Amino acid sequence: MFSLYLRLIWARIRGQMQYKAAFWVDLIGFLVTSGIDFVVITILFTRFDSLAGWSIYEIGLLYALTQISFSFAEMIMRGFDAPFETMMQRGSFDGVLIRPLDSFFQVLSSEFQLRRLGRTAQASAVLIFALSNLAIDWTFAKIVLFVLTLIAGTIIYSAIIVIGATICFWTIKTPEVINAFTHGGNQLASYPLSIYNEWIRRIFLMVIPIAFTNYPTALVLLNRSDPHGLAAQIAWASPLVALVFFGVARLFWQYGVNSYQSTGS
Amino acid sequence: MALIEVENVAKTFRVAKRYEGRFGAIRSLLAREYREVHAVDKVSFQLEAGEMVGYIGPNGAGKSTTIKMLTGILVPSSGRIMVAGRVPYQERVAHVRKIGVVFGQRSQLWWDLPTIESFELLRHIYKIPFERWRENLDTFSDILELGPFLHTPVRQLSLGQRMRADLAAALLHDPNILFLDEPTIGLDVVAKDRIRQFLQRINKERGTTVILTTHDLEDIERLCQRVILIDHGTLIYDGALEELRNRFGRERTVVIDIENGLPENAHDWRPIGVNSVRREGRRFWFSFDRHATTAAALIGEIAQRYQIRDLTVEEPKIETIVRQIYESGSVTV
Amino acid sequence: MRLYFEIGLRAFRRATIYRSAYIAGILTNAFFGTLICFMYQALYGSGGNVAGMSLHDAITYVWLTQSLISVGGGWMSTDIIQTIRTGEIANDMARPWSFFGYWLSRSFGERLLNLILRGTLTYLIGVLYFRAAIPSLEQFTPFLIAVLLSMVLSFSFGFIINMIAFWTIDATSMVWLVNTIMMFFSGFLLPLAFFPAPLAAIARLLPFQAITSLPVLIFLGKIEDIAILNSFLLQLFWIVLLVSVSLMIQRAAMRKLVIQGG
Numbered sequence: 001m002f003s004l005y006l007r008l009i010w011a012r013i014r015g016q017m018q019y020k021a022a023f024w025v026d027l028i029g030f031l032v033t034s035g036i037d038f039v040v041i042t043i044l045f046t047r048f049d050s051l052a053g054w055s056i057y058e059i060g061l062l063y064a065l066t067q068i069s070f071s072f073a074e075m076i077m078r079g080f081d082a083p084f085e086t087m088m089q090r091g092s093f094d095g096v097l098i099r100p101l102d103s104f105f106q107v108l109s110s111e112f113q114l115r116r117l118g119r120t121a122q123a124s125a126v127l128i129f130a131l132s133n134l135a136i137d138w139t140f141a142k143i144v145l146f147v148l149t150l151i152a153g154t155i156i157y158s159a160i161i162v163i164g165a166t167i168c169f170w171t172i173k174t175p176e177v178i179n180a181f182t183h184g185g186n187q188l189a190s191y192p193l194s195i196y197n198e199w200i201r202r203i204f205l206m207v208i209p210i211a212f213t214n215y216p217t218a219l220v221l222l223n224r225s226d227p228h229g230l231a232a233q234i235a236w237a238s239p240l241v242a243l244v245f246f247g248v249a250r251l252f253w254q255y256g257v258n259s260y261q262s263t264g265s
Numbered sequence: 266m267a268l269i270e271v272e273n274v275a276k277t278f279r280v281a282k283r284y285e286g287r288f289g290a291i292r293s294l295l296a297r298e299y300r301e302v303h304a305v306d307k308v309s310f311q312l313e314a315g316e317m318v319g320y321i322g323p324n325g326a327g328k329s330t331t332i333k334m335l336t337g338i339l340v341p342s343s344g345r346i347m348v349a350g351r352v353p354y355q356e357r358v359a360h361v362r363k364i365g366v367v368f369g370q371r372s373q374l375w376w377d378l379p380t381i382e383s384f385e386l387l388r389h390i391y392k393i394p395f396e397r398w399r400e401n402l403d404t405f406s407d408i409l410e411l412g413p414f415l416h417t418p419v420r421q422l423s424l425g426q427r428m429r430a431d432l433a434a435a436l437l438h439d440p441n442i443l444f445l446d447e448p449t450i451g452l453d454v455v456a457k458d459r460i461r462q463f464l465q466r467i468n469k470e471r472g473t474t475v476i477l478t479t480h481d482l483e484d485i486e487r488l489c490q491r492v493i494l495i496d497h498g499t500l501i502y503d504g505a506l507e508e509l510r511n512r513f514g515r516e517r518t519v520v521i522d523i524e525n526g527l528p529e530n531a532h533d534w535r536p537i538g539v540n541s542v543r544r545e546g547r548r549f550w551f552s553f554d555r556h557a558t559t560a561a562a563l564i565g566e567i568a569q570r571y572q573i574r575d576l577t578v579e580e581p582k583i584e585t586i587v588r589q590i591y592e593s594g595s596v597t598v
Numbered sequence: 599m600r601l602y603f604e605i606g607l608r609a610f611r612r613a614t615i616y617r618s619a620y621i622a623g624i625l626t627n628a629f630f631g632t633l634i635c636f637m638y639q640a641l642y643g644s645g646g647n648v649a650g651m652s653l654h655d656a657i658t659y660v661w662l663t664q665s666l667i668s669v670g671g672g673w674m675s676t677d678i679i680q681t682i683r684t685g686e687i688a689n690d691m692a693r694p695w696s697f698f699g700y701w702l703s704r705s706f707g708e709r710l711l712n713l714i715l716r717g718t719l720t721y722l723i724g725v726l727y728f729r730a731a732i733p734s735l736e737q738f739t740p741f742l743i744a745v746l747l748s749m750v751l752s753f754s755f756g757f758i759i760n761m762i763a764f765w766t767i768d769a770t771s772m773v774w775l776v777n778t779i780m781m782f783f784s785g786f787l788l789p790l791a792f793f794p795a796p797l798a799a800i801a802r803l804l805p806f807q808a809i810t811s812l813p814v815l816i817f818l819g820k821i822e823d824i825a826i827l828n829s830f831l832l833q834l835f836w837i838v839l840l841v842s843v844s845l846m847i848q849r850a851a852m853r854k855l856v857i858q859g860g
Contacts, residue, residue: 004389011386015377026771033778040787044641047648047792052640095373097338099390100362171622180626188633195640196633261340261354263278 001105008109016114023115030118034071037187038063038126052195058222059191060130065146065214066189067123069153070182071116077158079111080165088172093260103257104250107165136221145217145235152238153213159242159249160185160208166249169256185210192218194227201228209245212238266350268442268474269312269335274344275498276305276330304330306498307344314441317468317475319489319506321482321587327498328478332444335476336366349441362391365435369447372431374419380430381415384437391438398437405433408463425456432460436467442474443467449481461487482587494587501590513589514581515556516540519563521549524572536566547574602699606707620716623668627720631664635728649791655818656789658731661724662814663786668712669745670752670809674777675705676770678760687764691852698757698841698848705753713745733817740826744813747833752809754840755780761847764854785811805836 016023041063045056054062074081084107087093096106136142160181185208193201193215205211216235219226226232279299305327312318322328333339334346337353337360346353353360367373374383388398406412409429414422422430428448435443445464449457465488467473477484485492485506492509494502502509535542536551538558543550553563560578567573635657642653651659678701681687691697724730733741759776766772781787784806793801801807812829815821821829 007386007389011375011378011382015375018377022771029771029775032775036778036782036787040782043788043792043794043797046794048641050643051637052643090371092371094333094338095368095371097357098336098361098364098366098373100358101390102358180622180629184626184629184633187630191633191637191640196636200632200636261338 005105005109009112012110012112013114027115027118030116031122034067034119035122037190038122041190052192054192057130057133058218058224060126061134061221062192062214062218063190064123064127064130065149065217066153066186066210068120068127069150069213070157070186071119071123072150072154073157073161074119075113075116076154077108077161078113078116079107079109080161081111083107083111084165085168085172088168097261104162104253134222142221145220149212149214149217149235149238152242155239155242155246156209156213157182157186159246160210162246162249162253166253166256169260181208189214193230198228205230209241212241266347267311268314268349270345270347271308271310271331271335272345273307273309274305274331274334274341274346275303275307276327276334276339277342278302278304303498305334305341308495308498308500309344310493310500310503312474312476314474315468315472316491317464317489318477319485319492320476320478320495321480321485321492322495322501326496328495329446330498331495332446332476332478336364336444337361362438363440364442364444365438365440366444367428367431367435367446367448369428369445369450372419372427373434374427374430376420377418379416379418380411380422383419383430384434387434387437393438397439401437401439402433405436408466409433409459424451425453428452428456428460429463432463436473439471440473442476445475445477445479447479448477449479449484457481457484464488494590496591509586510581511555514586515554516552516581516585517555517560518579518581519551519553519560519567520577520579521551521564521567521571521573522575523547523549524574534570536563538563601695602703605700606703606710609704609707610711624716624719624723627664627667627716628723631661631720631724632727634660634664635724649789650820651789651791654729654731655820657724657728658818659789659814661721661728661730662817663810665717665721665724666713666745666748666810666813667786669709669717670748674752674756674759674773674780676760676773677701678757679763679770679773682760682763688855691855697852698844701757702750702753705756706749709749709753713749731818733819737817737819740830741813741817744816744829744833747830747837748809748813751805751833751837751840754837754844755805755809757844758840758847761844761851764851780806780809783807784809785814805840808833808836 038060041059042056045051045059051059084093087096087107096103099106164181185204188196188200188204189210193204193211196204201211212235216230216232217238218224219230219232220235224232278301280302281299308327308331320328320331330339334341335348335353337357340354348360349363351360374380375386378386384398384402387393388395393401406415409432411429411433414426414430417426419427419430432448443464448464449460452460461484464475464477468475468488475488477489479485490506491504492502492506493500494509536553536558539551539553541550541552543552549567551563551567553560564573564576638653638656638660642648642656645653678687681690690700693700721730725732759773762772783790783801783804785801790798790801790807790811801811808829812821812833816826816829
């Protein structure tokens with residue numbers, strides 16, 4: 001199965017590589033457009049002293065953690081974005097149902113966008129900027145936590161992308177909804193969860209667990225505590241939360257496929 | 266048990282109503298009402314293995330919907346479908362492994378890659394043993410002449426080339442049933458002919474059951490012994506093509522080229538059994554009812570009046586037959 | 599003239615069909631508005647005035663920009679690029695009415711609907727939940743005029759960018775890049791008042807401030823009396839400039855079409 005996946009995405013990558021110039025233009029484009037968010041934050045910090053007691057470097061850490069995860073998710077799950085929406089609009093999803101493979105697998109392996117690494121590059125630069133100005137005492141546990149969080153974050157964002165795509169089964173043309181979930185959640189996670197009101201905190205911790213892509217982990221790394229009493233140690237639950245959430249997304253997708261087969265849209 | 270069993274299958278869609286008029290736009294924003302569209306309405310038929318059937322009807326008749334239900338893409342609203350002992354939508358992956366589908370409008374191949382690479386990917390997707398895959402590929406390349414463009418990216422292929430590639434792709438995994446949705450649409454005469462010949466061979470040599478949806482009635486004439494005619498979701502005719510022609514294609518035409526000039530009352534003369542006469546210069550078209558007279562008798566009569574230089578006999582066109590069925594109201598078969 | 603009105607009306611109508619997408623759009627804007635408001639609250643902390651803006655100003659600012667996103671200040675549509683890609687543009691340009699005029703009326707119709715429905719509803723959420731400011735009549739009328747002007751301006755700029763696709767092959771990523779720069783310098787991402795001096799200088803030279811920043815500042819009362827007239831003039835200046843460029847590009851494109859035959 002995995003080898004088939006590799007084969008299929010390799011076919012896509014090769015197809016993309018035919019347009020070398022466009023690839024690099026896009027990559028740099030993503031670098032700039034995603035980077036502008038942090039430029040905005042930097043400008044704000046020239047006017048304001050801190051954001052709820054967090055310094056620009058600490059915000060940078062938060063930002064980088066969630067952005068890197070998001071960029072990986074964008075790269076891997078691209079099939080569920082524009083390609084899938086096109087399938088819905090053109091009615092070519094039928095072609096997926098004709099093949100003896102799980103539909104989720106097919107959409108997943110229908111695209112792999114290396115150019116999304118533009119965002120990864122930009123976020124990594126911010127990470128270096130942040131870490132070199134923060135005095136974090138790195139232990140082995142903290143390093144493991146860091147890596148696990150990135151993985152968990154990728155899975156969480158991937159799940160959101162799948163949920164956003166599944167909604168397309170009913171509404172066909174909804175780039176905006178996916179945007180609110182992904183870019184909105186992304187932007188929300190760039191700031192400490194503590195600044196939001198209670199129900200936003202609850203939703204983004206327990207329903208759409210974007211907070212787990214960076215916040216508890218940042219608390220652990222920075223030796224901070226959450227003013228609302230959230231235990232920093234739940235950062236270690238990030239992978240589990242991610243997997244459960246992904247499971248929910250996967251089921252929702254199946255529900256979407258079944259619905260498509262009933263109504264044909 | 267037949268290979269394909271369709272029993273009282275119906276499919277109903279809910280379609281949102283569009284409000285007309287001035288405030289229609291605002292109204293549709295605020296409230297919604299739906300109406301039901303019966304795309305397929307209690308259709309039943311059976312197909313045995315090895316048949317080649319034409320599935321025809323006007324646009325919106327319910328052809329595509331039926332095909333989608335047979336392939337497992339769509340779930341019927343009611344009724345029973347069994348294909349090779351399986352319910353298509355319930356066992357989708359197992360069912361789909363044994364069928365091949367060609368959509369005339371869309372390609373199943375990977376757009377940016379050379380044709381041969383699409384075939385290779387399909388080999389892995391359908392888990393076709395290499396030897397068998399190679400064999401099929403060579404055979405199809407041969408008959409369909411795929412060689413020249415095997416290494417061309419699919420997006421650069423002409424329509425005819427792409428269709429041939431799609432056909433080969435649909436058969437690489439030795440499916441039992443082949444569903445074709447408008448396979449010759451947009452193709453020129455030579456290309457159409459090549460595809461028809463290929464389909465005949467596949468059906469004959471491999472016993473592949475073929476279901477063909479098409480607007481090109483010549484496809485039907487050349488390929489199918491059996492025809493299923495559907496309109497407004499209802500099955501109107503199911504049977505041999507010959508019988509369809511005999512019952513609703515009663516009119517044949519004798520085309521005569523005459524040697525010399527016309528007598529005065531040429532326009533008024535109408536032999537027994539002739540429905541209409543048309544004339545262009547030296548050529549006459551005598552359309553007659555096949556139950557009222559025979560071509561031989563008619564030609565004999567004509568020969569007594571004119572000196573015949575050349576003649577042919579035309580069979581009724583299917584378009585005419587179909588139109589006649591529609592015009593005579595819904596038909597019970 | 600009647601023709602363009604019809605085109606606008608049809609665009610107006612067409613936009614009402616995708617009901618659920620519309621509601622999703624409003625909620626999306628409201629969502630972003632909400633989270634940016636919290637960010638500003640966290641920044642302002644106990645209050646105070648930064649670069650002439652209080653926390654309440656900032657909140658109002660955010661809700662205004664979010665409400666105007668579909669009206670002028672946000673994503674540029676790539677409709678024209680689509681017609682270039684499909685080749686439809688050749689047909690469109692051959693029609694007996696102005697190509698630019700057609701797209702302008704169409705865009706205007708869509709944006710007007712967005713202003714009335716989506717923008718107002720989004721802002722209403724800001725008023726209800728974040729106490730965004732409700733303007734006085736003296737502020738609202740010039741604000742409205744400025745918004746209408748900004749629609750034309752925003753469209754013209756989008757038109758130029760879309761039309762550049764006529765000469766390049768794949769323009770969508772470039773469009774996105776330009777769009778982001780536009781949003782940055784228009785004051786959509788953050789108030790221009792917060793810009794450090796060098797960036798602020800650049801912003802003043804660009805037309806984008808006339809799209810978002812000027813109307814919003816009028817609404818907030820940061821621009822008053824004569825200054826309002828000045829900002830109208832500035833908007834008009836950029837409109838004239840960009841429309842002229844648009845028409846020039848249109849002519850060049852038509853010439854290319856005639857020579858190359860699409």
